[in-house]
Amino acid sequence: MYTITIFILGAILITLYHILKPLVDYILDRKGLCKYPAYNTLCALTNIGWCLETWRGGIRSKRLSEMHKVHPVIRIGPNSLSYGHPAAYNDIYGHGTKCLKDTFYQTEKTTHFNLGNVIDKADHSRKRKMLASAFAAKNLEDWESKITEKVKQFIAACDEHCTAPLVEGSHPDPKDLNFDFRAWSNFFTIDAIGKLALSEELGLLTAGNDLVTAAGRDGKAYQAPYRDCLHASKIAHTRIAFADKWYHINSSYTTRLLASYRKLWRLSNGWSDIVNYYVKKRLDRYIAGEKLDDIFQYLLHNKSGEPYALEWGEIAAESAVILDAGSATTAIALNNVIYWLIRNPRCLATLRNEVDEALDDSDTIAPHDKVKNLPYLRACLDEGLRITPPFSYNLPRRTPAEGAYILGEFIPGNTTVSMSSYVAHRDEVAFSDAESYIPERWLDGKRKDIHSSFVPFSTGSRACIGRNLSYMEQTIMVATLVRRYEFALPTPTWEQERVEVTNLLPGPLPLKVWRRTADSEKDTR
Numbered sequence: 001m002y003t004i005t006i007f008i009l010g011a012i013l014i015t016l017y018h019i020l021k022p023l024v025d026y027i028l029d030r031k032g033l034c035k036y037p038a039y040n041t042l043c044a045l046t047n048i049g050w051c052l053e054t055w056r057g058g059i060r061s062k063r064l065s066e067m068h069k070v071h072p073v074i075r076i077g078p079n080s081l082s083y084g085h086p087a088a089y090n091d092i093y094g095h096g097t098k099c100l101k102d103t104f105y106q107t108e109k110t111t112h113f114n115l116g117n118v119i120d121k122a123d124h125s126r127k128r129k130m131l132a133s134a135f136a137a138k139n140l141e142d143w144e145s146k147i148t149e150k151v152k153q154f155i156a157a158c159d160e161h162c163t164a165p166l167v168e169g170s171h172p173d174p175k176d177l178n179f180d181f182r183a184w185s186n187f188f189t190i191d192a193i194g195k196l197a198l199s200e201e202l203g204l205l206t207a208g209n210d211l212v213t214a215a216g217r218d219g220k221a222y223q224a225p226y227r228d229c230l231h232a233s234k235i236a237h238t239r240i241a242f243a244d245k246w247y248h249i250n251s252s253y254t255t256r257l258l259a260s261y262r263k264l265w266r267l268s269n270g271w272s273d274i275v276n277y278y279v280k281k282r283l284d285r286y287i288a289g290e291k292l293d294d295i296f297q298y299l300l301h302n303k304s305g306e307p308y309a310l311e312w313g314e315i316a317a318e319s320a321v322i323l324d325a326g327s328a329t330t331a332i333a334l335n336n337v338i339y340w341l342i343r344n345p346r347c348l349a350t351l352r353n354e355v356d357e358a359l360d361d362s363d364t365i366a367p368h369d370k371v372k373n374l375p376y377l378r379a380c381l382d383e384g385l386r387i388t389p390p391f392s393y394n395l396p397r398r399t400p401a402e403g404a405y406i407l408g409e410f411i412p413g414n415t416t417v418s419m420s421s422y423v424a425h426r427d428e429v430a431f432s433d434a435e436s437y438i439p440e441r442w443l444d445g446k447r448k449d450i451h452s453s454f455v456p457f458s459t460g461s462r463a464c465i466g467r468n469l470s471y472m473e474q475t476i477m478v479a480t481l482v483r484r485y486e487f488a489l490p491t492p493t494w495e496q497e498r499v500e501v502t503n504l505l506p507g508p509l510p511l512k513v514w515r516r517t518a519d520s521e522k523d524t525r
Contacts, residue, residue: 007256011253014246014249022045022046022078023045025078026044026045026078031079031412031415032412033075033078033079033081033415036071036073036074036075036081037067037071037074037075038074038075038076039053039064039067039074039075039076039082040053043075043076043077043078044075044078045078046077046078046243047077047078047080047242047243047244047245048243049076049077050076050077050080050242051239051240051241051242051243054238054239054242054500054501055239057499058498058499058500059392059422059498059499059500059504060500061392061393061394061420061422061423061500061504062422064076064082064394064420064422064423065084065420065422065423065426067084068082068083068084068423069084071084072084072085072088072407073407073409076394076418077242077416079414079415079416080242080396080415080416080417080418081411081415081416081417081418082394082418082419082420082423083406083407083417083418083419083423084419084423085407085427086424086427086430086452086453087407088406088407088417088419089419089424089452089453089455089459090452090459090460091404091405091406091407092397092406092417092418092419093395093397093419093455093458093459093460093462093463094459094460095459095460095461097397097404097460098399098400098404099397099398099399099400099404099417100119100121100397100398100400101117101118101119101396101397101398101462102244102396102397102398102416102418103119103244103245103398104241104242104244104396104416105117105118105119105396106119106244107237107241107244107247108237108241109317110272110313110316110317110320111311111313111314111316111317112311112313112314112316112317113317114127114314114317114318114320114321115127115128115131115318115321115465116321116325117321121461124461124462125461127318128461128465130298130299130302130308131295131298131299131318131465132465133298133303134295134298135295135465135466135467135468135469136468137468140468140469140472141368142293143196143293144367144368144472144476146192146195146196147192147196147472147473147476148365148476149195150188150191150192150195150205151188151365151476151477151480152364152365153188153191153205153206154184154185154187154188154205154477155364155365155480155481155484156205157184157187157205157208158179158184158481158484158485158513159515161178161179161513162485162513162514162515163176163178163512163513163514164176164514165486165514165517166486166488166512166514171488171490171491172488172489172490172512173512174490176512177490177510177511177512178510178512179510179511179512179513180508180509180510180511181335181338181339181487181509181510181511182331182335182496182506182507182508182509183210183227183508184205185331185334185335185338185477186210186227186327186328186331186335187204187205187208187210188205188331188334188477189326189327189328189330189331189334189473190202190204190210190226190227190327190331191203191204191205192326192327192473193322193323193326193327194278194323195294196294196295196326196469197294197295197296197319197322197323197326198278198279198281198282198294198295198296198319198323199282199285199292199293199294199296200278200281200282202226204226209225210225210226210227210228211223211224211225211226212224212225212226212274212278213274213277213278214229214270214273214274214276214277215273215276215277215280216269216273216276217276221277222273224270224271224273224274225267225270226274226327228267228270229267229268229270229271229274230271230324230327230328231501231505232263232264232265232266232267232268232270232271233267233268233271233272234501234502234503234505235264235501236251236261236264236265236268237268237502238393238501238502239254239501240254242396251265271320272320274323275316275319275320275323276316278319278323279296279315279316279319279320282294282296282319283312283315286300295322296319299315299318299319322466325464325466326466326469328390328503329390329391329464329466329470329503330390330466330469330470330473330474332388332390332503332504332505332506333381333384333385333390333456333470333474334473334474334477334478335496335506335509336384336385336387336388336390336506337380337381337383337384337474337478338478338481338487338509339489339496339506339509340380340383340384340387340388340437341380341482342487342488342489342511343437343489343492344437347380347437347439348482350376350439351376351377351380351439351478351482352482352483354374354375354376354377355371355374355377355479355482355483356483358370358371358374358479359371359479359483363483364480364484365476365480366475366476366479366480366483367476368472368475368476371475371476371479372472372475374479375442375443376439376443377475377478377479378442378475379439379440379441379442379443380439380478381471381474381475381478382439382442382454383437383438383439383441383442384437385454385456386425386431386454386456387425387434387435387436387437388498388504388506389421389422389425389456389504390456390503390504391421391456391458391464391502391503391504392420392421392422392500392502392503392504393420393500393501393502393503394418394419394420395418395419395458396416396417396418397416397417397418398414398415398416398417399411399412399413399414399415399417400413401413401414403415404417421455421456421458422504424453424454424455425453425454425455425456427453430449430450430452430453430454431450431453457470483516484515484516485513485514485515485516486513486514486515486516487511487512487513488511488512489510489511490510496508496509
């Protein structure tokens with residue numbers, strides 16, 4: 001009874017604090033932020049307003065983008081501003097910015113920060129220098145065979161799901177929509193990053209599911225769904241992380257009060273256990289004297305062989321972000337470009353013609369060297385990244401104590417500022433007809449005019465270190481698939497569902513797949 005009373009009293013006090021303090025801060029308006037329109041009334045008073053927007057589901061940045069067509073700056077929290085003009089992106093994230101990562105990122109920290117969430121600039125520089133060589137283009141070319149091996153396994157699975165060709169002018173029989181490209185493309189990226197990062201054969205492509213081994217602190221192993229665990233960790237975190245000062249309290253109360261959240265946290269713990277199992281396994285192989293050529297080795301020693309002697313917590317943290325980003329965002333990008341190509345048959349036909357001309361009959365898997373410089377292929381990939389960026393979240397930054405100028409306007413110190421890539425990619429000056437998939441916008445010298453507004457990997461010193469790997473995997477996979485297969489959606493106008501957390505997560509993508517015939521290949525030439 002005493003425990004229940006304390007719990008209720010605590011809830012009341014927290015609620016009062018959430019109500020009274022924001023009201024006082026709003027009235028005093030010490031930073032002069034009231035002049036900016038709020039995303040909603042609650043956002044002007046408390047960060048919970050933006051958290052609730054995540055709970056709503058759907059695409060939060062789409063709603064934000066519509067508001068930014070009218071207002072260049074929008075208040076999304078009592079101390080947080082969202083920007084809608086692409087020029088602000090460089091002010092906030094560019095190489096010369098004085099803005100730091102926001103305290104939001106402290107909610108992502110385990111025992112150690114990782115390269116993706118570390119706040120301190122010097123520590124970030126140390127971490128990036130440690131891993132930069134692993135993700136250099138030349139180094140990745142040496143690992144092409146590892147990617148090719150996984151592409152072969154992918155097309156073997158795809159071949160097994162092939163059906164008879166679709167009769168022209170008809171819709172697929174529902175039973176022929178048997179290939180969920182969203183799931184299988186994720187199986188591919190998970191298997192690929194397992195091999196590249198940890199020299200591990202996870203086997204999702206051969207098993208046809210995402211069950212992998214996990215182990216808790218007690219060392220007891222069990223089977224866990226990789227995708228569900230990773231996605232749950234993102235959903236559980238993102239819904240409450242924007243109210244970062246109350247993150248741990250909010251996580252406690254959501255766990256106590258909501259059964260759905262208890263499930264999310266349970267799966268999220270499964271993600272930690274997956275990382276724990278495979279990173280420990282890889283470290284044990286290193287201790288046993290195995291010399292393996294993978295990303296993990298770059299966490300152990302420098303080029304001269306001098307050991308870094310990192311603590312276990314830092315090794316696990318860096319491995320976790322590699323297994324996360326290396327499997328999630330590229331899978332989303334692959335899903336998106338295939339979806340948009342099927343929705344736009346003219347673009348698909350143009351791409352096929354380019355790929356068919358570049359490859360020989362013996363090229364079952366597209367060699368990277370033959371397709372990496374194909375202009376229309378790259379245009380298709382970039383247009384997919386533009387219209388549906390895999391990572392769409394407003395990456396929060398904090399102005400320095402002395403303040404900073406953004407879009408030529410002074411913003412007081414310690415103010416959170418951000419811009420969504422989804423919003424940047426809908427700037428009508430750079431991208432006319434922004435809601436349409438138009439690869440041609442990237443051709444004929446136009447790329448340089450729109451490059452500064454294209455930020456799927458962010459920009460500046462904190463830009464995604466895995467950019468080269470993502471492009472390499474996408475280039476090989478997409479060229480291989482459009483050369484080998486025909487695809488059909490449930491209907492020509494069928495739309496894929498998406499929900500935004502930090503990533504813009506697509507729902508299932510059920511496809512009818514069949515092999516291209518010799519005649520269809522000739523028709524595109």
